[in-house]
Amino acid sequence: MIDRASLPFAGCFTLDPERRRRGRLVFVGLPSDGQSSYRRGCAAGPERVRRAYDGRSYHATTELGVNLAGQIVDLGDWAPQGTWAETKESYRHRAAALFRAGRIPFFVGGDHAVTVPIVEALAVLGQPVHLVQIDAHPDLYPQFDGDPYSHACVAARFLEMEHIASVTQIGIRTLNHVQAEQAARFASRLEIQRARDCHGSLRHPQHLQQEALVYMTIDLDGFDPAFAPGVSHPVPGGLTSRQVLDFIQGARWKLVGMDVVELNPDLDVRDQTAILAARLLHEGMGYAVAHDDQRS
Numbered sequence: 001m002i003d004r005a006s007l008p009f010a011g012c013f014t015l016d017p018e019r020r021r022r023g024r025l026v027f028v029g030l031p032s033d034g035q036s037s038y039r040r041g042c043a044a045g046p047e048r049v050r051r052a053y054d055g056r057s058y059h060a061t062t063e064l065g066v067n068l069a070g071q072i073v074d075l076g077d078w079a080p081q082g083t084w085a086e087t088k089e090s091y092r093h094r095a096a097a098l099f100r101a102g103r104i105p106f107f108v109g110g111d112h113a114v115t116v117p118i119v120e121a122l123a124v125l126g127q128p129v130h131l132v133q134i135d136a137h138p139d140l141y142p143q144f145d146g147d148p149y150s151h152a153c154v155a156a157r158f159l160e161m162e163h164i165a166s167v168t169q170i171g172i173r174t175l176n177h178v179q180a181e182q183a184a185r186f187a188s189r190l191e192i193q194r195a196r197d198c199h200g201s202l203r204h205p206q207h208l209q210q211e212a213l214v215y216m217t218i219d220l221d222g223f224d225p226a227f228a229p230g231v232s233h234p235v236p237g238g239l240t241s242r243q244v245l246d247f248i249q250g251a252r253w254k255l256v257g258m259d260v261v262e263l264n265p266d267l268d269v270r271d272q273t274a275i276l277a278a279r280l281l282h283e284g285m286g287y288a289v290a291h292d293d294q295r296s
């Protein structure tokens with residue numbers, strides 16, 4: 001339940017029925033954590049993000065001065081279905097409708113498995129799409145504990161899709177032998193920027209030009225646990241909030257959508273990670289508005 005004393009998501013959400021029908025930028029919660037390999041808890045992520053980024057503590061203007069007050073349509077949470085196969089199909093179907101309608105969705109997970117049906121749905125755009133993934137893990141296992149749809153396999157699934165032109169992974173620090181073999185197999189479409197090479201500003205992927213369609217997927221464990229303690233699988237030695245915010249703001253591509261996943265509120269410290277998740281989405285929304293050539 002939304003706390004009545006709080007104003008969700010820094011006051012960015014609209015209540016105007018006309019804007020709710022037609023607004024380009026939409027917010028969607030994907031409260032599913034059944035594909036997590038070990039810890040559960042990410043299903044509580046979306047509601048936490050709305051509430052922790054309280055409009056009485058934060059205002060709707062981005063760092064670069066884009067005022068999103070009443071500009072974003074909150075479509076609520078898409079409930080998980082009986083099985084993951086059913087949930088996945090439901091997410092794919094509903095996301096495809098958003099992309100087809102020309103909307104730019106911003107999703108909150110859920111575990112990282114939720115990104116697979118969203119990326120599948122990007123096929124309706126009828127153009128190649130590039131993925132940019134912030135993550136500690138390359139998520140390249142062919143299957144994990146017998147499950148090809150585990151959150152540890154998501155990038156392997158992305159790279160099997162024909163409409164995905166490339167995957168750029170930033171912040172990686174858990175590449176093992178099995179996944180290195182997979183990385184070699186997909187090398188022509190996969191760029192890995194390891195955390196140990198990410199000093200200072202993050203490098204803009206050279207193959208992405210101004211007109212490239214990009215979907216960003218941010219696993220919060222890409223950050224150092226000092227910045228994002230509230231994740232199911234923290235790995236020391238990660239990225240800073242500043243590095244990733246600068247990277248989002250300084251992008252040179254056409255953002256078609258974005259997600260932030262793996263927030264585990266049970267493990268968070270004073271909502272620090274939930275607020276970071278919200279801040280990333282807020283800045284991504286600001287980027288999308290500032291670079292939207294179809295804006296009326």
Ligand SMILES: [Mn+2]
Pocket residue numbers: 135136137219221222
């Ligand atoms: Mn991860």
